[in-house]
Amino acid sequence: MLKAFITDIDGTLTDDRRRLSTRAVEEIRRVVDAGIPVVLASGNTLCFIDALSKMIGTEGDVIAENGGVYRHGYTGDRHSAGDRELCFAAYKRIIDTFQPKGEELRLYSNDYRYSDVAFARDADVNEIQKLLADMPVQVVDTGFAIHLQSEGLSKGAALEKLAELMGLTPADFLAAGDSINDVSMLKISGTGVVPANASPEARAAADCVMSKPFGEGTADALARYFP
Numbered sequence: 001m002l003k004a005f006i007t008d009i010d011g012t013l014t015d016d017r018r019r020l021s022t023r024a025v026e027e028i029r030r031v032v033d034a035g036i037p038v039v040l041a042s043g044n045t046l047c048f049i050d051a052l053s054k055m056i057g058t059e060g061d062v063i064a065e066n067g068g069v070y071r072h073g074y075t076g077d078r079h080s081a082g083d084r085e086l087c088f089a090a091y092k093r094i095i096d097t098f099q100p101k102g103e104e105l106r107l108y109s110n111d112y113r114y115s116d117v118a119f120a121r122d123a124d125v126n127e128i129q130k131l132l133a134d135m136p137v138q139v140v141d142t143g144f145a146i147h148l149q150s151e152g153l154s155k156g157a158a159l160e161k162l163a164e165l166m167g168l169t170p171a172d173f174l175a176a177g178d179s180i181n182d183v184s185m186l187k188i189s190g191t192g193v194v195p196a197n198a199s200p201e202a203r204a205a206a207d208c209v210m211s212k213p214f215g216e217g218t219a220d221a222l223a224r225y226f227p
C-alpha cells in the first residue's frame, strides 16, 4: 500500500515555463491534510524548495540539487554530499572551451548550492560529457538546466536515506517526475508515474504515464492513487 508521495517540481508540478499548477497544489494539500507525507525533490536549491514547501503546505521533507542535499522536516539536519569543488573545476573546463564560441553558460543560483553546479542549457550535453570523460562527475540535463554532480548522487539514492529518517521505505512512495533526473526515484519507489510531457527516459522508468501533461497529469495521479 502506498503511504507517501514524492514529487519532482519543474515539469511535474509546473509547466514548461515553470508556472505552478494550482490543481496540483490543491491535490497535494488534500493528501497532506489526509496525513500522507509529501516530499518535494528537485534539482533546484534547498532555499527555493523550502519557500515552495511552506507555501504549498508540506512538512519540509525535501531533496534538493538532484539528491546532493536532503532534509527531514524544516528543523531536521541538512545532509549534503558530493565534491562541489570538483564540479566547479569541471564547470571551469566547460566555460574555457565553450565561452570562446560565444555560449554564455550562465550559472544558476550558485551562491545557494551545497553540492552541485547548475547552468543554462546553451551547450551540447554530449560534447560536455566528452570533455569531462576523465572526471568523476555526472552531467545531467533536466530540460530546465544542466547540472554537474558527483557520481553516486541521485534523487533515488537520497530517497533511500530520507525514507529511513521518515520511518518509511522507498517502496512506500508514489513518485512523480518528468525527466532523466527522476529516473532513479521512479524506479526505486513503489509506483512511479509521469505526466504526458515526460522525457523518454522517465516514461521508460514509470509504471504509469498520465494522459495529461505537467501538473494536471500529476494532480490526476494523486486523485487516482490517494483517492
Ligand SMILES: O=C(O)COP(=O)(O)O
Pocket: 008, 009, 010, 011, 041, 042, 043, 044, 142, 143, 144, 145, 146, 179, 181
Ligand atoms: O533544477 C532543474 O534543473 C530541474 O528541476 P526539477 O528537478 O524540479 O525538474
Ligand SMILES: [Mg+2]
Pocket: 008, 009, 010, 011, 012, 142, 177, 178, 179
Ligand atoms: Mg523536472
